[in-house]
Amino acid sequence: MRYTLLIALREFAENAKTKGFWIGIFMLPLILAISFGVSTKLAKSEPSRYFVVIDKSGAFAEPIDHSIEWEHQRSVLQALGQYAQENLRAGQKPEVNLATYQAAVDTFIAAGGKDAYLARLSPVLRENAPPFKEPTRLFVRVELPREIDAGASSDAVLAGLKPYLLGERRIAVNGGEAPLFAALLLEPDAVAGAMRWTGAEAIQYWSTNLAVNDLPELINNALNGETRRRLYVARGVDVASVREIEATWARLGRFDPGKAAGTETVSTADRIARNVPVAFVYLLWISLFTVMQMLLNNTIEEKSNRIAEVLLSSVTPNEIMMGKLLGIAGIGLTMVGAWLATVFIAAQLYHGAGAEVIGPAVDAVVASGMIPMFLLCFLLGYLIYAGLFLSIGALCNDIKEAQSFQGPMMLIMMVPLFTMIFINRDPHGTLATILTWIPLYTPFTMMNRAAADPPIAELVGATLLMIATALLLLWSAGRIFRMAMLRTGNRPKLAEIVQWVRGRADS
Amino acid sequence: MSGHVLELENVTKRFGDFTAVDDVSLSIPRGSIYGFLGPNGAGKTTTIRMIFDIIKPTSGYISILGASSALAVRRRIGYLPEEKGLYKAMTAAATVAYFASLKGLSRKTAKQRAYSLLERYGLGEFAGTRIQALSKGMGQKVQVICAIAHEPEFVVLDEPFSGLDPVNQQVLEKLIRDLALLGSTVLFSTHVMQHAERLCDRMLLIAKGRKIFDGTVASAKATIPRRVLISTESSIEPLAGLDGVAEIKQLGDSLTNPGAKDWEIRLHGQTNAQTSAQTILERCFQGGIVLRRFDHSEPSLHDAFVALVGADASIKESP
Numbered sequence: 061m062r063y064t065l066l067i068a069l070r071e072f073a074e075n076a077k078t079k080g081f082w083i084g085i086f087m088l089p090l091i092l093a094i095s096f097g098v099s100t101k102l103a104k105s106e107p108s109r110y111f112v113v114i115d116k117s118g119a120f121a122e123p124i125d126h127s128i129e130w131e132h133q134r135s136v137l138q139a140l141g142q143y144a145q146e147n148l149r150a151g152q153k154p155e156v157n158l159a160t161y162q163a164a165v166d167t168f169i170a171a172g173g174k175d176a177y178l179a180r181l182s183p184v185l186r187e188n189a190p191p192f193k194e195p196t197r198l199f200v201r202v203e204l205p206r207e208i209d210a211g212a213s214s215d216a217v218l219a220g221l222k223p224y225l226l227g228e229r230r231i232a233v234n235g236g237e238a239p240l241f242a243a244l245l246l247e248p249d250a251v252a253g254a255m256r257w258t259g260a261e262a263i264q265y266w267s268t269n270l271a272v273n274d275l276p277e278l279i280n281n282a283l284n285g286e287t288r289r290r291l292y293v294a295r296g297v298d299v300a301s302v303r304e305i306e307a308t309w310a311r312l313g314r315f316d317p318g319k320a321a322g323t324e325t326v327s328t329a330d331r332i333a334r335n336v337p338v339a340f341v342y343l344l345w346i347s348l349f350t351v352m353q354m355l356l357n358n359t360i361e362e363k364s365n366r367i368a369e370v371l372l373s374s375v376t377p378n379e380i381m382m383g384k385l386l387g388i389a390g391i392g393l394t395m396v397g398a399w400l401a402t403v404f405i406a407a408q409l410y411h412g413a414g415a416e417v418i419g420p421a422v423d424a425v426v427a428s429g430m431i432p433m434f435l436l437c438f439l440l441g442y443l444i445y446a447g448l449f450l451s452i453g454a455l456c457n458d459i460k461e462a463q464s465f466q467g468p469m470m471l472i473m474m475v476p477l478f479t480m481i482f483i484n485r486d487p488h489g490t491l492a493t494i495l496t497w498i499p500l501y502t503p504f505t506m507m508n509r510a511a512a513d514p515p516i517a518e519l520v521g522a523t524l525l526m527i528a529t530a531l532l533l534l535w536s537a538g539r540i541f542r543m544a545m546l547r548t549g550n551r552p553k554l555a556e557i558v559q560w561v562r563g564r565a566d567s
Numbered sequence: 568m569s570g571h572v573l574e575l576e577n578v579t580k581r582f583g584d585f586t587a588v589d590d591v592s593l594s595i596p597r598g599s600i601y602g603f604l605g606p607n608g609a610g611k612t613t614t615i616r617m618i619f620d621i622i623k624p625t626s627g628y629i630s631i632l633g634a635s636s637a638l639a640v641r642r643r644i645g646y647l648p649e650e651k652g653l654y655k656a657m658t659a660a661a662t663v664a665y666f667a668s669l670k671g672l673s674r675k676t677a678k679q680r681a682y683s684l685l686e687r688y689g690l691g692e693f694a695g696t697r698i699q700a701l702s703k704g705m706g707q708k709v710q711v712i713c714a715i716a717h718e719p720e721f722v723v724l725d726e727p728f729s730g731l732d733p734v735n736q737q738v739l740e741k742l743i744r745d746l747a748l749l750g751s752t753v754l755f756s757t758h759v760m761q762h763a764e765r766l767c768d769r770m771l772l773i774a775k776g777r778k779i780f781d782g783t784v785a786s787a788k789a790t791i792p793r794r795v796l797i798s799t800e801s802s803i804e805p806l807a808g809l810d811g812v813a814e815i816k817q818l819g820d821s822l823t824n825p826g827a828k829d830w831e832i833r834l835h836g837q838t839n840a841q842t843s844a845q846t847i848l849e850r851c852f853q854g855g856i857v858l859r860r861f862d863h864s865e866p867s868l869h870d871a872f873v874a875l876v877g878a879d880a881s882i883k884e885s886p
Contacts, residue, residue: 070654074654364652365654365655366652369650374646376638
C-alpha cells in the first residue's frame with residue numbers, strides 16, 4: 061500500500077503542478093462567469109435597430125408602432141423590477157406590481173410609465189441608489205430615404221431600398237446615419253392578403269439578418285392583433301372588452317406529489333433544481349474527459365519514456381496501476397470539488413437579478429441528494445473509463461498512436477452530451493431506460509435521472525452494473541497493462557490482447 | 568548467508584515458438600563485478616527482466632539474495648534498464664528521491680541521499696533542473712544514481728555505458744568500482760569489451776539465448792588459440808614442423824607491405840606462447856626469412872568475444 065500511495069502522490073503532484081490543471085480549475089468558473097456577465101452586458105447594450113414600413117394598405121403602420129412601443133414598455137418595466145431588487149432598502153417591498161405579464165404592462169403604461177412608477181418606488185429605495193437607466197429601444201421605425209417615393213411600385217421601392225438593406229448605404233437617423241436593419245412592405249390588399257396562404261405575399265419582411273426573430277415576431281403580433289380587431293368590429297364584437305378579457309392571466313398552481321405533505325407546491329427554484337442534473341451530466345462529462353486525458357498521457361509517457369521498466373523492478377504492475385488510478389482520481393475530485401465549491405460560493409455571494417430564485421435552487425439541489433449521486437457517478441464512471449484508457453495507454457507506443465483510439469472513444473463519450481436534454485425531459489422514457497443499462501453511459505444517465513426519483517430497483521441495479529463493469533474493465537486493464545507496458549514496436553493484435561486478458565499468454 | 572547473490576538454474580524463456588533464453592545457469596559471487604556479454608538479441612535483457620521478476624521464466628529457477636522473487640528483496644537491489652527513461656517534468660533530485668523512496672527509503676532520507684549523490688557525481692548544480700533540460704549523458708547519470716541511491720547489495724546495470732561520452736564513461740567505471748569497494752555486487756551488460764576487460768572479475772557470455780562462456784576474463788582470453796602474425800616476401804618453409812606450431816595459414820597479400828604476404832602461425836595451446844614466439848623469431852633469422860612484420864600481441868577480450876560468439880554455442884566453463 062505504501063508504494064501505491066507513493067505512486068499516487070507522484071501522479072497527483074505531477075498533474076497538480078501543471079499549468080493545465082490550474083487553468084482547468086479556474087477556467088470553467090471563469091468562462092461561466094464571463095459568459096453570464098457578457099451576455100447580460102450585451103443584452104443591456106444591444107444597439108437599436110432601424111426599420112422602415114411602406115404601408116400601402118394604410119391599415120397596419122399604427123398597430124405596428126403600438127406593438128413596438130408596448131414591447132419597449134415591457135422591457136422598461138422588467139428593468140425597473142431588476143433595479144428595484146438591486147436597490148430596495150432592507151425589509152421594504154415595492155408598492156407597484158413589477159411583473160411583466162400583459163395586464164401588468166398595460167397597467168404600467170396606463171399609470172404613466174417609468175416616471176410614475178419611479179416616483180412611487182423612490183420612498184422604498186436605498187438613499188444612494190443610482191439613477192434608473194432606461195433600456196435602449198431595440199427597434200425603431202424610421203422614415204423612408206428621401207429619394208425613394210413611397211407611392212412608386214413595390215418593385216421600385218424595394219430596388220431603391222436594396223443598397224440600404226445590403227449595407228451599401230446608410231439611412232438618416234436623428235441627424236446621424238445608421239444601417240437599415242429591415243423593411244416591411246404592405247401591399248394595398250394587405251388586410252385581405254394577411255389571411256391568404258396562396259399566391260404572392262401581400263405582406264413582405266425584407267432583411268439580411270435571419271438570426272434576429274424578435275422584430276418579425278413583434279410585427280406578426282401587430283398584424284394578427286389588427287386583423288382580429290377588424291374581424292371583431294365586422295362581427296359587432298366590443299373590441300375593448302375583448303382586449304380586456306385577453307389581458308387576463310389564469311393562475312395555475314403546480315404541485316409535486318413526490319414532495320413532503322404540505323410542501324408539494326412547485327416553485328421556480330424547484331423547476332431550476334429539476335434541470336440541474338443536466339448541468340451535473342455536463343460537469344461529469346467534462347471532468348471525466350479531462351482526467352482521462354491525463355491518465356492516458358501519463359501512461360503513454362511511462363511507456364514511451366521507458367520508465368515502466370524501472371518502476372516494474374521496484375513495484376508490481378498492480379501497485380503502479382492502482383497508484384495511477386488513485387492519483388488521477390485525486391486530481392479529478394480536486395477539480396470537481398473546486399468547481400462545485402465555486403458555484404456554491406458564487407450562489408451565496410450573488411445578489412443580482414434572480415438571486416431570490418438561485419439561493420433556494422441551490423438549497424434544493426443540496427437537499428435532493430444529487431451531490432452524493434454525482435460523486436458516486438464520478439467515481440464509478442472514472443473507474444469504468446480508466447479501465448479503458450489505461451489499456452489504450454499501455455497498448456500505444458506514443459500519443460500519435462493513441463489518437464487513433466481516441467477518435468472512436470470520443471464519439472462514444474459524446475452520446476451522453478447529445479442525449480442529456482432528452483433524458484432530462486423524459487427521465488423514465490425508453491431512451492433513458494436503454495442508456496441506463498449500457499455500462500459506458502450508466503453514470504451519465506443515472507446522474508441525469510437522479511432528480512426524477514428513478515425506481516429503486518433501477519438505481520440499485522445500475523449501481524451494481526457500474527461496479528461490476530468497473531471491476532471487469534480494471535481487471536482486464538491490469539492484465540493488459542502488465543503485458544503491454546514493456547512491449548514496443550508493433551501494436552498487439554486483438555486476438556493477442558484477448559489472450560492476455562484470458563491469461564493464456566507468455567509474460 | 569549464501570556466497571552467491573544470484574543463482575539461475577536451467578532458466579528458459581519462450582515467447583510462443585521463439586526461445587529467447589535457453590537453459591541458462593549461472594551463479595554470481597557476492598562482492599564481484601560480473602560482466603554479462605553477448606551480441607544483440609542474445610537474450611541479455613530478457614534474462615535481466617526475469618531476474619527482476621518483471622517477466623516469468625518458462626522453466627527453471629531463479630534465486631536473488633536468497634529470495635525467489637526480486638520484489639521480496641526490492642529494497643536490496645538496484646536496476647538500470649537498457650532503455651533509459653525518466654519523468655521529463657521532474658527535477659533530478661526529485662527523480663532520484665522518488666525512485667529511492669520506491670525502494671523503501673523514507674522520503675526524508677531519500678531526499679538527502681539524492682542531493683548527496685548528485686553532488687558526488689558532478690550533478691550538484693543540476694539537482695533542481697528538470698530532466699527534460701538535462702543533456703542525454705546527464706540524464707543517464709541521474710538514472711544510474713536512481714539505481715544505487717538506496718545503497719543496494721546487488722546492482723544490475725543493463726548497457727550502462729551506451730550513449731555516454733568517454734569522460735562520463737570513466738565516471739561510470741569509477742562509480743562501479745566504488746560500489747564494489749563498498750561491498751555491492753555489480754552485474755552489468757555491455758557491448759564494449761574494453762569496459763568489461765577493465766572492470767570484470769568474471770563474465771558470462773551468451774549468444775542466441777544460450778550460455779557459451781562463464782568464467783574469468785583471463786580464462787576467456789585463453790579460450791582462443793595464441794598466434795603470431797608475420798609479413799614476408801620470403802618462403803616460410805623453415806618454419807614448418809617447428810615445435811609449438813600447430814598450423815601455418817596464408818592470409819593473402821599484405822596490404823601494408825607491398826609484395827609481401829601475411830601469414831598466421833597458430834601455436835599449440837599447451838606450450839608457453841612466449842617461448843614459442845621466441846623460437847619462431849630465432850628460426851626466421853636462422854632461415855633467412857626477411858620479416859616486414861612480426862606481431863605477437865596478447866589477444867584482447869574483443870578477440871575472445873568474436874571467437875566465442877562465432878563458435879558453436881556450446882558451453883565452455885572455466886574456473
